[in-house]
Amino acid sequence: MNPIKLSVPLFIYLALLVNACQVQEVSSRVVIQNVQGYTFYNDELKEFSAITFEDGKVVDVYSDTTFVNAGAYTLIDGGGKVMLPGLIDGHGHVMGLGFQQINANLAGTQSLDKALQQVEEYATQYPNLNWIQGRGWNHTHWDINRFPTAQELDQVVKERPVWLSRIDGHAGWANSRAMELAGITSKTEDPEGGKIIRNEEGEPTGVFVDAAMQLIASEIPEPSDRQRELALLKALQQMRSHGLTGVHDAGVSVEAWKMYKNFADEDSLTTRIYGMIAGAGQTFDSLSQNGPVESYQNDMLALRSVKLYADGALGSRGAAMIKPYSDDPDNRGLLFSSEQEMTQKILKTASAGYQTNVHAIGDRANRVVLDAFANVKDSLGNQSLRHRIEHAQIVAPEDIPRFKPLNILASMQPTHATSDLNMAEDRIGPERMEGGYAWQTFLDQGTVVVSGSDFPVEHVNPFYGLYSAVSRQTQQGNPEGGWYPEERMHREQALRSFTLSAAYAAHQEEMLGSLEPGKWADFILVDRDLFEVPVQQIWQTKVLETWVAGEKVYSATD
Template identity: 55%
Template sequence: MCTKLKYLALVMMSLSPGMATADTIIDNVLGYTLIGTQLQQFQALAFDDAGKIIATGKSAELAARLPMAKRVDGGGKTLLPGMIDAHGHVLSLGASQMQLGLRATANLAEAQKTIADYARRFPLNQWIIGGEWNQANWKLGRFPTAQEIDAVVKDRPVWLSRVDGHAGWANSKALQLAGITENTPDPSGGKIEKDAHGKPTGILIDAAMSLVSKVVPPASNAEQRTALDLALLELAKVGVTSVHDAGVSESADKLFREYADKGKLTTRIYGMLRGTDGYFDKVSLQGPLLTYGQDFYSLRAVKLFADGALGSRGAALMAPYSDAPHTHGLLFKTTDEMHTMIEKAASKGYQVNVHAIGDAGNHQMLDGFARLPATSANLRHRIEHAQVVALDDIPRFKQLGILPSMQPTHATSDMNMAEDRVGAERIKGAYAWRSFLQQGSRIACGSDFPIESPNPFWGVHAAVTRQDMAGKPAQGWYVNQAMTVQEALRCFTLDAAYAAHQENTLGTLEAGKWADFILIDQDMLNMPAKDIYKIKVLQTWVAGKQVYSATR
């Protein structure tokens, strides 16, 4: 047989059933994936030119089945499905890397020094923008004040958001530009903190933050692109191959579509439109965007807000705060108003995902979802955070088909103040992952970055140990609510995919799904749980293409 005929015969064999050519086989790996509820191991993963998985299995078997495939040695490392962050803020992650950060400051004096240093480094910035401050870490016993920024920067406006994003700290210049005085009333769903003489202190909570943010110059197109580039790089570095973006604006939607068109997205984005008015009214005329750009982008959900955050006492509680009996926190809307928004989004086919932290906020949202037609459950509506839930309300998530979308690192970040806020009884329904899992709820895990780190292994560590990275508390904080390692892997992969209607294309390494996977330096399923946060990502692959390597 001539050479050309031999070659043609080989090509025809490769196209025969069971002999389809795979571009690549990653072998010599310790591979794990969930198939249903079962954890399976494999030695090799094969995928085709289009970036779809052909099979997993033993190296020799895949090599025999796919003799023309390119072979990549996995070096004996652990291979997992790409991690999915079910709640993050993509552009905010990138922007946070360009702004002033106070997360690492140990006290107010250190924060003031950091602000002053930043102001000196960037003398041309009209505004000093940033945040991530946490007065609980500073042991102040109170919020900081405008005068405490004025002491180091008074000639330029300064606007710094709290670590949870639900309170802002302004200096006097920023308050002046926003027109905030002792006569400015609290907006609906917000609070202007005032001193004993009725003067604004510089702290604005929840909806009141917009009084300042609306006078901050918007990011330019170039700044938004830089922020997206920085965010995608960071997400690839920590092994996040898909993220649910909790609050997509018009400009962000256009930017994500542009990047998808140009093949520049290296992390898949499942978008939640911000609110049910404005841009929603325009874009919803075409209905939900189920998939776009080879499944790299979709816009089929809406993000709403029931209340604020626990740290700033903006989360809505049924009874007063245990450490501040004068306040219950804030419900942003009446139940009727919230139901109108939910029904509007759901009637147009959108999944409704509502931020609810306090037990009153969660209760209001459950009541709102209960008023929807039974068929609406197919949209897989979610409560984002589900952080403090009345014990009687936990079963209602399962009864109503509402998915709890939760962030494990919030528990270990909040444990220094959470019980002070809600007391010994209400804490039983707080960060209650085990209670949800035992009733059969599927938890979608995320980080809420940049409020927390986007590193999913920090999330797995928190979910499994209920400890900080110093191993405290020694026995774990309410460790009866901890997950197993396999449960934590599931909530960052398959169940996060389910919460985005993507379980048939993402979340596990099965034939026909996208080849989104990571190589890591340790065997997460068989290592001391206390060390899981130390895991390093060696490679990240999305749709069969390597988008990150630790060696580059």
């Protein structure tokens, strides 16, 4: 413990410390001193070495270990550890993360053979499952240069149906039994907004893209309440252990919202959830009956936004492009809604007072969504709802400036760039990369950039995203100097995008995102200094403790 900066005999100092410890049970005020802290304070980055909080909210932070003693308090020695505001993931899928933990997890598999081996092992481990489900495969990381097939899955699981979502959630891989149960034949037509991958004879190969995924998924029984609860418990454990005190959940169902409320009522949530209602259809009609939920159970929950989709993903060539794909000249991707249809959806949700956040990855999808937002603004005026484009991954350079006058936030995922750098240029060519993953371009024009991971598409660890944001490199340090390094964020910008900007993107900047007086005491202690370590070390940061509303919810030593 650092000494108090007063010239007092040691026995007096010890007596004061003992006295402070004796009142722990009756005092709700806590002081953590001897930390190396960073927070945004009056919009500027501030360093501090002590923090005081009471009843779950910050009283203040201090530049040294002296502070005003306003009565009894509990004194905690921070041990010189680094303290940061709790990190907020601006775009994740909470239940998807949880189910990834209990289904077959193919994330990180480096070959088709390894993926098949893991499916076989999972099926053997759970012989009573009627359906084998999983997620995480990414054929662009394998050496086959094509989609996998049902016949290959049949080699390891033939009698039971198998359904495996691609890492980005925009394609699925089925075995023959699953296609048989779904009635899939060569005569099955591609649904609007979807594509069935076929061989030269027109036979379905086993991979279904975007809207076509529902042809198989609709046959899978709904998970039980117990399975949902287990998935949520596992997701919460993952999030708090990686320092996430908040997450924007991109697509909340009626069942999930009910469960989130039950967990909040029982004080079982350990990460705050800002929910986006899944779509503008029946789920929205059900969950919006009483209007937006701005806060529930001390800001542990909110439901005041909606998640829409404009297109698919780049890896599966479902992202809607203005011009054909460079590596697939007959394909421009999948546009899910016309400008008119998207305008009507946003008008419906925005008129009800909901922030509307639209998934758009390709440049054509981004243009259609910007046009729709412009139409809505013409109809409804400036509602200050802070609408967002989720991903804004490939945007035509001439469309990037449109974000500013339309007051559209760019909700982006830094690890998407470092995961996609192996295939993005192959998909769209170098010319269109000028508007690709353009974080610094957005920041330079004054657009708010909120960062996330899109977990379980990417790893839940936000320090992976912080590293990608400032390096534009893989964790192995490739490419040297960074991939399109002019679009890197500075360290302060990256931290802001995972804290204060993320809170702003949820209309929560007055209560979250920084350690300022009156805000919730959400913070983490980590093992290294984000602003001092070599860039290559950022992704290796370990979370030692996670605190939400002044309560420790995770300790690495437990």
